[in-house]
Amino acid sequence: MVALSRRMGSPEGKTMTVHYLVAGLGQKPNGGLRIIYEQARRLAERGHRVELHHFERFPSDRLRRVPRNVWNFLSAIRAKPPRWINLPDSVVRHYHLVARMPVVMPSDKIVATYWKTHELIEANKQAGVDYFYLIQGFETWIAGEARLHRQWRDASTNLVVSKHLERMVKGVSGNAILIPNAVDFDFFAETGARRRNRTILFCSMASSNKGSKDIVEALELLHQSGCEFEIRSFGDTHPATFGLSLPCEHFQLPDQTVIRDLYGSASLFVSASYSEGWGLTLAEATLCGCALVASNAEGHFEFLRPGRSAFFFRRGQAQAIARKLRFLLDRPELRSRLNRNARADLSPYTWEQSVDLLEQALGIADRLSSSRSPRITGTDCAPASDRGNHGRRG
Structure with missing residues (x-):
């Protein structure tokens, strides 16, 4: 696929790229992965260069899982993109059998999207690169509370998708920026199909x-x-x-x-x-x-x-x-x-407002007019x- 980019008006005049680090090969849809893909798609539609890095296994994985990891990896790279994926060609998807940091340039943005991808960042930080941790849940049943709390404290910038996560992460680290999730109002709507009453x-x-x-x-x-x-x-x-x-x-x-x-x-x-x-x-x-x-x-x-x-x-x-x-x-x-x-x-949870906030948090926003200021009031x-x-x- 061909990657498109534009100059973002930075003082150095350099093109900036957003790299998402994703655990797994993206073959099965889930809410968290769909949010990542939607952010990537909408950033690309605004002219940003976006790359998705999918990792099948991590250095901490047990060796007995290696044959399954290899099989999953080979199956994924040979298969067509799953039907649920809706990405423009300008978003580049990379597949890595073993997790490793992508080659990045100064001013690039790296977004970890899972606790294992954040640990990859911790071990490979590079001067001049901005690092972020997108937190979509409190997954203590996977990583453990102490481990997650340590990652929140160590993250350069925590991005959270809801107010209750903002309170939780700020309480531990003092560091959280709210990027509310959103839903596609144009796609998800009543289509006139017959509704079954019971x-x-x-x-x-x-x-x-x-x-x-x-x-x-x-x-x-x-x-x-x-x-x-x-x-x-x-x-x-x-x-x-x-x-x-x-x-x-x-x-x-x-x-x-x-x-x-x-x-x-x-x-x-x-x-x-x-x-x-x-x-x-x-x-x-x-x-x-x-x-x-x-x-x-x-x-x-x-x-x-x-x-x-x-x-x-x-x-x-x-x-x-x-x-x-x-x-x-x-x-x-x-x-x-x-x-x-x-x-x-x-009704306030639109993708336009969510991506406005995401651009500002990543530091890649063009000058936004006051009419685009998000107004997410939420509920009690x-x-x-x-x-x-x-x-x-x-």
Whole structure:
């Protein structure tokens, strides 16, 4: 692919490049990776040079994983780009079997996007290069709290995607710049597809953090109570893997157009995540007309208000999920009101404003007019301990 660049008006008159360091080869979509790709695409559309560096393995990986790493790497570089990837040709994608720092020039920007890629930066810092750490979640189940806290303190500049992460990271390091996540209002919208009145949709993922097993248990309880409904799902794991015995139309890693149509066909979307940085699928489902039932993971409160724009439940409580679903299945007017309110609360989170802030944080912004100043006001966030029963109706 051909990389395009432009002079950014720096005092030296040099072209600057943004390098994203990404763990994994990008073959399976997830919210964090999609945000990285969306940032890269939109920076490139504004004339910046952007390069994505995908790493299959890291020096700290165990040797027994090497054969699998090599196989994944060879499969990825031979395959066509996944259907969900939507990048212009000006964004260059590099594949590295073993993680290593890219060759960079002074004034280049390096953005670590995962704790392992940040450790790569720590070991290879170069004078004159600006380093950033994009933090999209508090992934203690992967790296451990002490390790993450140390990285936040050591990072040159922490970029966070939500206000609750900003508070958390600033509390540890005193260093955090808020770059709110956003959603594509033009793409994710109601398409006129027939909405099924009693259809429940969820994202079924292998990661235990996503709570798919809790949703499956809730659906079984809902069925046992005599409630009639249909189930649809998408993701990397069929719900039957978690013990679902009911009929379910599952879509394995579909592209974004299919996901949009699935949102548009459902009356309810449920997320049972134990931890979320922001809640991307909830935002997308909102714009496509779904009413929401969500866990009290911190990121879900970034743009949703309990009882006003979504019904919430305490993490890990399948019976609570079943109660919320049954209550809303029987009340289409309430579902419509929740969706209208959620759309209103989500309206400030545009990509134009998010990328304005990203350019400023990276130090590559042209002079911005006051009319482009972001106005992300967000929503009130009650302490997590108080949230479990908010929006509890009936």
